[in-house]
Amino acid sequence: NAGVMQNPRHLVRRRGQEARLRCSPMKGHSHVYWYRQLPEEGLKFMVYLQKENIIDESGMPKERFSAEFPKEGPSILRIQQVVRGDSAAYFCASSQNTGNQPQHFGDGTRLSIL
Amino acid sequence: DAKTTQPNSMESNEEEPVHLPCNHSTISGTDYIHWYRQLPSQGPEYVIHGLTSNVNNRMASLAIAEDRKSSTLILHRATLRDAAVYYCILRDVPDNFNKFYFGSGTKLNVKP
Numbered sequence: 001n002a003g004v005m006q007n008p009r010h011l012v013r014r015r016g017q018e019a020r021l022r023c024s025p026m027k028g029h030s031h032v033y034w035y036r037q038l039p040e041e042g043l044k045f046m047v048y049l050q051k052e053n054i055i056d057e058s059g060m061p062k063e064r065f066s067a068e069f070p071k072e073g074p075s076i077l078r079i080q081q082v083v084r085g086d087s088a089a090y091f092c093a094s095s096q097n098t099g100n101q102p103q104h105f106g107d108g109t110r111l112s113i114l
Numbered sequence: 115d116a117k118t119t120q121p122n123s124m125e126s127n128e129e130e131p132v133h134l135p136c137n138h139s140t141i142s143g144t145d146y147i148h149w150y151r152q153l154p155s156q157g158p159e160y161v162i163h164g165l166t167s168n169v170n171n172r173m174a175s176l177a178i179a180e181d182r183k184s185s186t187l188i189l190h191r192a193t194l195r196d197a198a199v200y201y202c203i204l205r206d207v208p209d210n211f212n213k214f215y216f217g218s219g220t221k222l223n224v225k226p
Contacts, residue, residue, distance in 0.1 A: 004157070030130030033213060042201060043158065056213065091157050100146055101204065103214065105157030 005074075006092050006106035013082050014114045020074075021077040021109045025094030032075045033093045033103060034067060043091060049075060079111075087113045118202045123221040126192045134187040134220055141182050146205045147200065148214070149176065149187045149197040155210030158201065158216075197224045 005024040013019050025032050030051050035043040045059040049069040060067065064082075069075040079086055088111050093103035119137040126132040128166075138147065146165050150158040162169055162176045169176040175188040189196055199219040 035216075042218050043214070045215070048213055059213070080116040093157075100163070102148070102160040102163065104160065105187075107155070107157045 002092050004092055004106035006090075006109050007092050008109060008114055009107065010110050010112070010114060012112045015083055016081050019079040019082050019086070021079075021090050021092075021111070023075040023077070023092030023094075023106060025075070025092075026104050029094035029096055029104070031095045031097065032069050033095075034075075034077050035091045035093065035110070037089045037091060039088075046077075082111075082113050084113045087111055118204060118217050120200070120202055120217060120220045122218065123223065125223045125225060126189075128194060128226050129191050130226055131167055132189040132192045132196070132224075134189075134200050134202075135184065136186070136220065137184045138202070138204055139183045141204055141207060147176065147182075147185050148177060148205050149174070150201045150203065150214075150216075151196075152201070152219070153195075161200070163205075167208065177210040184188045192222075192224045194224050194226060197222055 005027055005111045007022050011019055032049045034046040036046055037043045047067045048056040051069055052071050064080045066078045089108045091105050091108045093105045095101045095103045117140055144162055148163040149161040151161055152158045162171055162174050164176045164178055177186045199221050201216050201219040203214045
């Protein structure tokens, strides 16, 4: 499967725990985007990364959320001290470059906070 | 955010064409029009995009009004697998090439 891979597909955490969401972009893609989707709503942009660099994090909450895309390995979206309001589907997308290339999305991680 | 307006829902019969409208009256000259769709429990899937001219691909056609203030996604023969939420998105390449603004989309129901 050459598509964008996200894992886990489902993640359950208790309030105060940490959540780590992983995203492996399509082969040859060096641009990664993270989006969050609440039930019955559209996706909301969170952060855009290239290898080892955060390019735009204007949609990411200032506290508890962080993202990285290391030289080797998947991109990680990390949520510390989770709260009930963090429950959502988190989608990762990748593209070959910027300009006007389509973004290819994974099937998301559904995060549930107990 | 570049704004688009779409009907909340539409219904179609299987094997019939479907025309999904999108209004974008504040579109700028450098905004591309992108369409994505999202099937239940899946991530969005790219459908088509264009700037000024009508576009065709194996999935759909995109008809863009001459003044570019509206566009229509055309599914030539709807199937049950086309039931999804369809998002019309404007993407400003020079300034905001790195992110999409998703609205609420149009939920398409296809009846057998």
